[in-house]
Amino acid sequence: MKAAVASGERSALEVARAAWSDADVPAEKSLRVRDLLTSLPGIGPARAEAIMGDLRIAPSKRLGGLGTRQRSELADWLAARGRKRGSSKLVVLAGPTAVGKGTVSAYIREQYPDVNLSVSATTRKPRPGEVDGVHYYFVDDDEFDRMIRDRELLEWATVHNSYRYGTPRPPIDRALDAGDKVMLEIDLQGARQVRDAMPEAVLVFLLPPSWEELVRRLIGRGTESAEEQARRLDTAKVELAAQDEFDVRIVNSDVGTAAREVVDLFTAP
Numbered sequence: 001m002k003a004a005v006a007s008g009e010r011s012a013l014e015v016a017r018a019a020w021s022d023a024d025v026p027a028e029k030s031l032r033v034r035d036l037l038t039s040l041p042g043i044g045p046a047r048a049e050a051i052m053g054d055l056r057i058a059p060s061k062r063l064g065g066l067g068t069r070q071r072s073e074l075a076d077w078l079a080a081r082g083r084k085r086g087s088s089k090l091v092v093l094a095g096p097t098a099v100g101k102g103t104v105s106a107y108i109r110e111q112y113p114d115v116n117l118s119v120s121a122t123t124r125k126p127r128p129g130e131v132d133g134v135h136y137y138f139v140d141d142d143e144f145d146r147m148i149r150d151r152e153l154l155e156w157a158t159v160h161n162s163y164r165y166g167t168p169r170p171p172i173d174r175a176l177d178a179g180d181k182v183m184l185e186i187d188l189q190g191a192r193q194v195r196d197a198m199p200e201a202v203l204v205f206l207l208p209p210s211w212e213e214l215v216r217r218l219i220g221r222g223t224e225s226a227e228e229q230a231r232r233l234d235t236a237k238v239e240l241a242a243q244d245e246f247d248v249r250i251v252n253s254d255v256g257t258a259a260r261e262v263v264d265l266f267t268a269p
């Protein structure tokens with residue numbers, strides 16, 4: 001029956017209204033409210049149960065069996081979520097190592113507080129000054145494996161052939177449900193997974209003004225050994241070749257200008 005409810009609140013609302021009409025639609029009328037809710041993007045069984053608790057609908061209830069008050073509250077909830085999801089937007093910022101993704105993200109975090117920056121989980125150790133839960137959720141391999149097993153990650157990847165990084169999904173769905181602007185700063189592999197999982201996301205490729213400038217930034221950052229720098233530049237060549245897969249390309253010449261161009265995407269039609 002879930003097939004009757006394509007993703008998207010409005011269609012869920014239409015299914016509910018059909019179940020409550022005088023039409024002869026036994027499938028909709030017998031559809032469990034729990035199944036209607038879990039057919040929506042980002043709502044699993046636990047969330048569906050919590051929502052039904054808030055709406056005072058018993059876990060086993062079917063659409064056709066709801067009382068007048070329950071129907072009205074469920075319809076209002078679906079309509080409100082549809083409006084919020086319609087106004088929220090997910091922007092994914094990716095690009096070659098040392099192009100300035102972290103710098104542009106930090107600038108956006110400081111200058112555009114209404115943009116909700118996703119906090120990734122990673123198995124790498126924190127660097128001096130990095131705070132758990134702010135820069136990253138620093139977890140060990142067992143915990144990262146559990147997050148994968150429990151399908152808690154929207155995407156994840158092994159980056160620079162060393163540590164794993166992933167985007168916890170529940171905070172993203174809560175933020176999108178609330179109509180927030182959400183931004184991920186992730187690597188190319190992760191961006192591709194987000195594009196598959198959430199086609200409505202806007203994928204941004206951050207470009208250096210030139211290859212020479214990219215090399216200068218990587219070496220100037222001074223956080224890698226010479227051989228690691230060489231390895232990352234090889235990766236950067238491959239990543240630059242993938243830029244056509246992205247919806248938008250932004251050149252990071254000046255951090256403030258690049259950040260503005262990224263943030264403007266949240267309000268672009």
Ligand SMILES: Nc1nc2c(ncn2[C@@H]2O[C@H](COP(=O)(O)OP(=O)(O)O)[C@@H](O)[C@H]2O)c(=O)[nH]1
Pocket residue numbers: 097098101102120121124155156157159165166167185186187188189190191223
């Ligand atoms: N796929 C994916 N990549 C991530 C995530 N978080 C960070 N990254 C990428 O991992 C790479 C490593 O980031 P970081 O550990 O800060 O080290 P840096 O690249 O040396 O600055 C960067 O290219 C980030 O874009 C994530 O949640 N998922």
Ligand SMILES: Nc1ncnc2c1ncn2[C@@H]1O[C@H](COP(=O)(O)OP(=O)(O)O)[C@@H](O)[C@H]1O
Pocket residue numbers: 095096097098099100101102103104217218220221252253254255
């Ligand atoms: N617009 C820019 N102009 C000059 N240097 C920059 C610019 N943006 C970033 N940088 C510098 O380039 C280096 C790499 O930036 P970083 O944010 O670590 O890149 P990434 O997160 O993409 O690996 C850092 O030293 C940073 O200060």
